[in-house]
Each structure stands twice: as C-alpha cells, then as structure tokens.
Amino acid sequence: MVGNRPIRIAGCSGSTTDRRDAMRLLASNYENDPIDVFAGDWMSEGNMTVRAGSKINGQMDAYEPTFLEALEPALPCIAKYRIKVAVNAGASDTEKLHKVVQKMVKGRGLNLNVAWISGDEVLPQLLESQRRGESPFENICTGEILGDWKFEPMYAQAYLGGLGIAAAFEKGADIVVCGRVSDASPVIGAAYWWHKWNRSDVDKLANAFVAGHLSECSSYSTGGNFTGFQHLESLGWENIGFPIVEISNSGEVIVTKNAGSGGEVSVDTLTSQFLYEIQGPWYYNSDVTAILDNISFEHISANRIALRGVKGALPPPTTKVGITAKPLYQAEMHWFITGLDVHAKARMAETQVRILLGNHINNFAHLEFQILGSVPDNPTNQNAATVDLRIIAQARKAEDLAPAKFVRPCIDPIMCAYPGATPHLDLRQAFPKEVYEYYVTLIPQSKLLHRAHLQSGESIDIPPPSNTKTYPKQQPTQDVTANIRDLSSFGATVRAPLGTIVHARSGDKGSDCNVGFWVRYQDEYAWLQNLLSVQFMKDLLAEEYKGGRVERFEFPGLKAVHFLLRDHLDRGVSCTLSVDFLGKNCAEYLRCRQVDIPLVFIARGRI
Structure with missing residues (x-):
C-alpha cells in the first residue's frame, strides 16, 4: 500500500x-x-x-x-x-x-x-x-x-x-x-x-x-x-x-x-x-x-x-x-505579600535583602526581585489578595549561591520586614542548581x-542538498499595513481587553519571541491590520518592551498579523530569569491589555 x-x-x-x-x-x-x-x-x-x-x-x-x-x-x-x-x-x-x-x-x-x-x-x-x-x-x-x-x-x-x-x-x-x-x-x-x-x-x-x-x-x-x-x-x-x-x-x-x-x-x-x-x-x-x-x-x-x-x-x-555552554548556577527564594501597598512592601524587602547580601552581590551574574501577580480591588478571599515576591540569582560558581551567601540573607529580615511578611517554607529552589547558557x-x-x-550494521550516508538558496538574513517586515483605513471608520468603540474578540498565540525560539493574532471575520481583520502596527505593539507591550527590534508580517489567508520580538526572552528557556520561560504567556498578557474595540464586533460575542 x-x-x-x-x-x-x-x-x-x-x-x-x-x-x-x-x-x-x-x-x-x-x-x-x-x-x-x-x-x-x-x-x-x-x-x-x-x-x-x-x-x-x-x-x-x-x-x-x-x-x-x-x-x-x-x-x-x-x-x-x-x-x-x-x-x-x-x-x-x-x-x-x-x-x-x-x-x-x-x-x-x-x-x-x-x-x-x-x-x-x-x-x-x-x-x-x-x-x-x-x-x-x-x-x-x-x-x-x-x-x-x-x-x-x-x-x-x-x-x-x-x-x-x-x-x-x-x-x-x-x-x-x-x-x-x-x-x-x-x-x-x-x-x-x-x-x-x-x-x-x-x-x-x-x-x-x-x-x-x-x-x-x-x-x-x-x-x-x-x-x-x-x-x-x-x-x-x-x-x-x-x-x-x-x-x-x-x-x-x-x-x-x-x-x-x-x-x-x-x-x-x-x-x-x-x-x-x-x-x-x-x-x-x-x-x-x-x-x-x-x-x-x-x-x-x-x-x-x-x-x-x-x-x-x-x-x-x-x-x-x-x-550549550558550561553551566551557570541558579537559586531562587519566594516571599508572599498580601493586601495593600504591594510595591512599597516589595521595595522594603529588596532593600533589606540587598544590605544583607553585602559585597557578595558582586559575585552574582544576575539578580532580580520580581513581583508576580497583583491584588484586585476589594478582594473577597486572601489568596486573591496575595502576590509572590520572587528573588532569583545566577552565578558562575555554585559556592557563590551557597545557603550562607544567598538564602540566609534572603530570609533573615523576617523579623524586621513588611507587615505580614511570610517566606515560602519550601526552600528547595533556594539551593544552587545547574542552568546552561545557550547560543x-x-x-x-x-x-x-x-x-x-x-x-544489520550497515550505514547510509545522507549527503547535503546539492541545490540550495541563500536567503536574506532578515525576513520581510512591514511596520504598518498596506491596506490603510482610519480606525474611526469602524464605528463607535468600547474599551475592552484585546482578547475579547482576538485570538493569539506566542512561543519561543532562542531568545526571540513570536506572537500571532487572528480574528473571525474579514471586517475584523481589516481593523486588526490597521490597529496592530509595530509602534502599537511596542505600546501594547508597555513595560515588557525592552527596546528590541520588532518585525511584523500579515497572513491574509488566516486573517492574522504576526510579530517577531527579537531578543525578548532573556537568553531563552535554558537560563532565563523569567517565569514565562517558553514565551507562551506573552500572547495571554497582550490579550488582556485594553484597547478600543468597535461595538459592532463586540456585539457578535466573545471568542
């Protein structure tokens, strides 16, 4: 057959x-x-x-x-x-x-x-x-x-x-x-x-x-x-x-x-x-x-x-x-922050930890204090009102992240810290582990x-292709659509999350992140093409935009606009400090950002 x-x-x-x-x-x-x-x-x-x-x-x-x-x-x-x-x-x-x-x-x-x-x-x-x-x-x-x-x-x-x-x-x-x-x-x-x-x-x-x-x-x-x-x-x-x-x-x-x-x-x-x-x-x-x-x-x-x-x-x-390069070492430690004044509490904790780290901080290749999550207005349960303060460090030598040099300085401020200061009691991630730089x-x-x-023991050599083509180093890109329309022509709008009517998907390739957006109907696509310019993408990324090159391409047959965010992912999955280590949540972050969506599209219902 x-x-x-x-x-x-x-x-x-x-x-x-x-x-x-x-x-x-x-x-x-x-x-x-x-x-x-x-x-x-x-x-x-x-x-x-x-x-x-x-x-x-x-x-x-x-x-x-x-x-x-x-x-x-x-x-x-x-x-x-x-x-x-x-x-x-x-x-x-x-x-x-x-x-x-x-x-x-x-x-x-x-x-x-x-x-x-x-x-x-x-x-x-x-x-x-x-x-x-x-x-x-x-x-x-x-x-x-x-x-x-x-x-x-x-x-x-x-x-x-x-x-x-x-x-x-x-x-x-x-x-x-x-x-x-x-x-x-x-x-x-x-x-x-x-x-x-x-x-x-x-x-x-x-x-x-x-x-x-x-x-x-x-x-x-x-x-x-x-x-x-x-x-x-x-x-x-x-x-x-x-x-x-x-x-x-x-x-x-x-x-x-x-x-x-x-x-x-x-x-x-x-x-x-x-x-x-x-x-x-x-x-x-x-x-x-x-x-x-x-x-x-x-x-x-x-x-x-x-x-x-x-x-x-x-x-x-x-x-x-x-x-793959010879390894770095990584350790991280977590504090819980609940309720009001999250950023001030995090700032207090960071100041105290940095003081206790002292000059040893110079032995770290990377050190970040990250706030994961946010507290909604008038939360109705304590979990909803709690965020994670993540302290993560990398060093060339494992001994530079030994408990006395990392986790102890991170946890010792417990009695002089912000109100409600609570460290995560599972400290297994606070001990050094190998991570690998990738090129x-x-x-x-x-x-x-x-x-x-x-x-049978026989082997077959597979020759390289005899006919090849050398392509430009950069893919085609267009900062704005060629099918320009004034966004006001789509009618009255309402402020709502982009993901109300727009699908999206993102992922990693090395330190690059790609993210594609697509919609259901042709008139929505005309709007999406005009909305999602390179500059608008930078604005949509907000604090996540780090100044890298942004490439844009349209797939009309899919009613999709695709972006390549160059060097967006902090060195890639093998050693990134980000919790979005696969780049898959970039799209979900962007979908929850609020934009002006035409009412006629909203009336069709959510995706």
Whole structure:
C-alpha cells in the first residue's frame, strides 16, 4: 500500500512531558482508525541543554526516558499492525537509546527492526571552522559573534532534516530513533519514503514540512493551548485528541484527529499551532523552505481541515545549531505579600535583602526581585489578595549561591520586614542548581555527517542538498499595513481587553519571541491590520518592551498579523530569569491589555 494512498501520520508526542499513553491508545485502535507512522517530538531547546550536560558529566543517560514509557506498552500493536515509528527522543545519546530499544523489542520477542540517526553532534566541526575563520557564527537572535560570547561551548547540536529517516524506512527499519532532527523532520521523512519523492519535489516537501509543524506539538492542533478553549469543555477537554496528518502523493494535506477523542481540529486550532514558533513568511528546514505568504486552511467537514497555499523553495545551505555552554548556577527564594501597598512592601524587602547580601552581590551574574501577580480591588478571599515576591540569582560558581551567601540573607529580615511578611517554607529552589547558557547560530549543511545506521550494521550516508538558496538574513517586515483605513471608520468603540474578540498565540525560539493574532471575520481583520502596527505593539507591550527590534508580517489567508520580538526572552528557556520561560504567556498578557474595540464586533460575542 505504500505510495498508493495518502500516508496517515499521528503526532503522538510534543514534549518530554506529554501524555505517555498516546502510542498505545492509537495503536490499539488501529482496526477502527489506522495509522501508518507515529511521529514524536521529545526535543526542545530546554532539554537540549540539560541532556548535553548529562552527556558531558556522565551522571545519567542523555536520551529521553519518557519515550520508553510511551513505546513499551504500544510495542505489541506496533508489531502486529506494522506501524512505523520515527522520534527525536535520542536527545544527546541516540546510539544508547537505540540499544535500549533493541533490547526492549528482543525482550518482548517481537520482530521489529530498529535504526538510529547520527550527525547532529557537531561541536568538533564548529570549533574547527571557528579556528579556521570560516564563519563568525553569528547568533541569529542577538547578532552576537561566537568569539565574543563570554561562555565556553561544551556541546553543539545541529538540526537535521528527514531524509535519514526516509532512508532507514526504505531499508526496512520499523523504528527510527534520532537526536536533534528538526521537529517536523519525522513527518517529512515518512512522507518522502512513503511516496518515493525526490529532493526536487519542493512543493510536496514544503507541504509535508508544514504538516509536520502542525502535528509536532501533538494536542496543540486539537485544542491544547488554544485561546478559544472555553467552548472545548462541551467537546471533551478532559480527553483532547492527537493530530493525524494525511499527506497525498501530490503533497495535499488534510489534518484530522484520532477517532473518539475530545477537543477539535478546526481552522482556529490549526491557525493557533501554525503561528506558534514561526519567524515570518519564510520557514526553513534542512530539506526545503516553505513559503507561507498565501497559506490558508479550508474546512472540509467536522474535524477535517485542508492545508492550502503553501509553496516550496530550495533549502538554505545552512542549518540551525544550538550550542550549550558550561553551566551557570541558579537559586531562587519566594516571599508572599498580601493586601495593600504591594510595591512599597516589595521595595522594603529588596532593600533589606540587598544590605544583607553585602559585597557578595558582586559575585552574582544576575539578580532580580520580581513581583508576580497583583491584588484586585476589594478582594473577597486572601489568596486573591496575595502576590509572590520572587528573588532569583545566577552565578558562575555554585559556592557563590551557597545557603550562607544567598538564602540566609534572603530570609533573615523576617523579623524586621513588611507587615505580614511570610517566606515560602519550601526552600528547595533556594539551593544552587545547574542552568546552561545557550547560543543559536547556523552551520553549513556540508559540515554535517548525516548518517542512518541500520540494525544489520550497515550505514547510509545522507549527503547535503546539492541545490540550495541563500536567503536574506532578515525576513520581510512591514511596520504598518498596506491596506490603510482610519480606525474611526469602524464605528463607535468600547474599551475592552484585546482578547475579547482576538485570538493569539506566542512561543519561543532562542531568545526571540513570536506572537500571532487572528480574528473571525474579514471586517475584523481589516481593523486588526490597521490597529496592530509595530509602534502599537511596542505600546501594547508597555513595560515588557525592552527596546528590541520588532518585525511584523500579515497572513491574509488566516486573517492574522504576526510579530517577531527579537531578543525578548532573556537568553531563552535554558537560563532565563523569567517565569514565562517558553514565551507562551506573552500572547495571554497582550490579550488582556485594553484597547478600543468597535461595538459592532463586540456585539457578535466573545471568542
């Protein structure tokens, strides 16, 4: 059946902490709802750094063990129905994970062929290229040069494409474990293998690439992290489903979900996932570039949505590489502040703590006092009237955050502090832990040693693409819309939260934060285009705007306006001081900001 019908690929994991039962659930229902391939994403910039540290210090396995928890109960059905599996759970020790999976399969007495992919570990090539002066290795988020980075690289992983996975499947592999392939690469590789595509089939590859993006975060496409979540309660939000992408030989994509599950697949849920993590209208992968200017979604039937308008172009000659540095150390301590005069109380606590820290404060690389939350007018319970004062510090040496040097100075003012001063009694976070600085740059694909390793012992080299295109460093951006209308032309307005009628979604890529907004109707979109200029976005961010570059692009087919906030996230998930370490709450903050909304739109009801 390979190639004679659309391939059905299920997104069965979006992170190391996704629900473990997906593969077993989907595989056991194969006869009612057949799946050809399980594609799972276990990698993020956060665990890239943590697993890098694990591999370097050798204290624990550097692959993702939650993959094994998901795989083992599903193995009998995977073997029975010959479902293929492609995942990036190898993290920083793919070969070891391959051996563990082989042993697990053998222990179950199953006939499954297990392969693994190498080539993502690139620190030697990167350092040699730097030594030769072949590239400055500019940070794609901050513009910094690697030679000026104040940290020592200890590990580097490049983002591989999907053709190693395709080669392994072609040679009979049933399960392919990878390290840092891109999130969408398992879907690209599976579709490439199934349909026997060529590298020149860029439109087909681009559609598979976007299909992979839509399914890579599992339930984010079926109602998870969706600003229209409230209506999902009646659709079973306790059992939100997993996305299934159906990709035809021509590259056409239909997105659906597993039978009998809750949540929904709709134009809005897919728009939400699409706008998450993109950087503009050019979407890069090692195998292809997707051109997104004209993207749209078409409702076919309940929980069946077609992807439209994606075009393909040649891949860039480079691919992204994440560099992990030797660790910093972090500790934090919390106080509770209740009722009136929150900022004055916090100021008193900060002054007293800084005095007790004394000159030792100079040994901290970072120190912040953060007020989390606010007290409403006339609160009706004490919890609502309580905020969290978070004291967080980072230092180059663990001993600089030892209890006598951090937590004691933070807690000792208890008897001379603000009224009601109450420290959090769980001090486990107040002891130093490792965090890792992370640097994002590009490396030529020609430097990679991309290779598929088969169970037979044979290996297959995957050459870099022979035809590539070098793209401008900056994505297209427009500070204001080209379809200018006076905002007063939309009629009388009322002051209300932006999120009353506007959906939004945000996320992280390194220290960059992207946030996309979209609406229901075309007249609302004309208003949104004119409202959301770059300057208005800076004003909307208010105290959160730190002076970085803001890039803006419109997706008319989605009725969406997308922003890229350059270097907005304090160094990224691995070491940020922010509680919004994934950038996902930037959109929720902006949706609660009040703007002037036309009454005619409000009358249609909330989203």
